[in-house]
Amino acid sequence: MKKTIDLATWNRREHFEFFSSLDEPFHGLVVNLDCTATFTHCRQQRQPFFLTYLHKILQAVNDTDAMRQRIEGGAVVEYERVHCNVTVAREDSTFGFCSIDFEPDFARFVPAAQAAMLRVRQGSGLGLKDTVVRNNDIHFSALPDIRFTGLTHARRYGTESCEPKISVGQVFQDGGHWRMPVAVFVHHGLVDGQHVSAFLKRTEQLFQAP
Numbered sequence: 001m002k003k004t005i006d007l008a009t010w011n012r013r014e015h016f017e018f019f020s021s022l023d024e025p026f027h028g029l030v031v032n033l034d035c036t037a038t039f040t041h042c043r044q045q046r047q048p049f050f051l052t053y054l055h056k057i058l059q060a061v062n063d064t065d066a067m068r069q070r071i072e073g074g075a076v077v078e079y080e081r082v083h084c085n086v087t088v089a090r091e092d093s094t095f096g097f098c099s100i101d102f103e104p105d106f107a108r109f110v111p112a113a114q115a116a117m118l119r120v121r122q123g124s125g126l127g128l129k130d131t132v133v134r135n136n137d138i139h140f141s142a143l144p145d146i147r148f149t150g151l152t153h154a155r156r157y158g159t160e161s162c163e164p165k166i167s168v169g170q171v172f173q174d175g176g177h178w179r180m181p182v183a184v185f186v187h188h189g190l191v192d193g194q195h196v197s198a199f200l201k202r203t204e205q206l207f208q209a210p
Contacts, residue, residue: 001079001080001081002070002077002078002079002080002136003077003078003080004075004076004077005069005075005076005077005078007075007076010076015188015189015192016076016189016190017189018189019187019188019189020071020187020189022188023157024157025162025187025188025189026155026185026186026187026188027185027186027188027193028151028165028183028184028185028186029183029184029196030148030149030150030151030181030182030183030184031181031182031184031200032174032179032180032181032182033179033180033182033200033203033204033207034177034178034179034204034207034208035053035171035178035179035180035204035207036176036177036178036179036207036208037207037208037209037210038052038053038056038206038207038208038210039171039178039180040178040210041210042210048110048114050142051109051110051113051114052106052210053168053180053207054084054086054100054113054140055102055106055109055110056203056206056207057140057166057168057182057203058082058083058084058102058138059102059104059202059206060199060200060202060203060206061082061138061164061166061199062081062082062102063199063202064195064198064199064202065078065195066190066191066192066195067082067138067164067186067190067191067195067199068080068081068082068136069162069190069191070135070136070160070162070163070190071160071162071187071189071190072135072160073160074160076190079135079136081102081136082102082136082137082138083099083100083101083102083134083136083137083138084099084100084102084137084138084139084140085097085098085099085100085131085132085134085137085138085139085140086098086100086117086140086141086142087140087141087142088117088120088121090120090121090124091121094124094125095126096120096121096123096124096125096126096127097120097126097127097128097131098116098117098119098120098127098131099116099131099132099134099137100112100113100116100117135163137163138163138164138165138166139163139164139165139166140165140166140167141165141166141167141168142167142168142169143167143168143169143170144168144169144170144171145170146169146170147169147170147172147181148169148170148181148183149181150183151167151183151185153165153185162187162189162190164184164185164186164187164191165183165184165185165186166182166183166184166185167182167183167185168180168181168182168183169181169182169183180207182200182203184196184199184200
């Protein structure tokens with residue numbers, strides 16, 4: 001489900017028009033979020049860390065209205081729920097794209113996500129024919145061996161592509177805390193710094209509640 005935003009009365013109409021007119025309307029940043037509680041819980045309970053933090057990130061995205069908004073045919077729409085398209089690594093050093101539905105119930109989210117990821121691991125190539133192309137996705141990737149401090153993305157210009165791109169890096173110890181680099185790349189016509197801040201604060205809040 002989605003609703004169309006009335007641009008005539010939208011308080012961000014000028015912001016949307018201005019940033020959408022730019023050759024590069026995306027902006028991004030990288031922060032280190034405290035994931036101590038979630039990371040420790042997953043290690044102790046042998047719970048899948050990747051799917052645990054992915055679920056929390058998706059919850060934070062869905063809790064942030066601006067990150068559920070998309071540009072479609074020149075209009076701005078807001079989806080009721082967004083999902084994700086993630087990169088899944090294979091043993092042959094390639095990766096494939098994998099569509100994973102967000103389900104608020106973690107117990108239901110995990111088995112469905114694991115099944116989708118297994119299909120990609122057993123496949124080959126990017127899996128573009130098998131990937132569900134949805135505007136109400138975020139694009140997600142994990143670089144668990146790299147503690148990055150910056151990140152860029154390959155992107156096709158001159159399109160209405162506006163899905164948030166979120167990447168995470170290597171978890172590292174900082175004093176008595178465990179932290180994770182999180183990169184957020186968003187369309188400025190839809191998502192401002194205050195929205196990114198709200199998303200990051202919500203994510204860290206969820207990280208602190210395993």
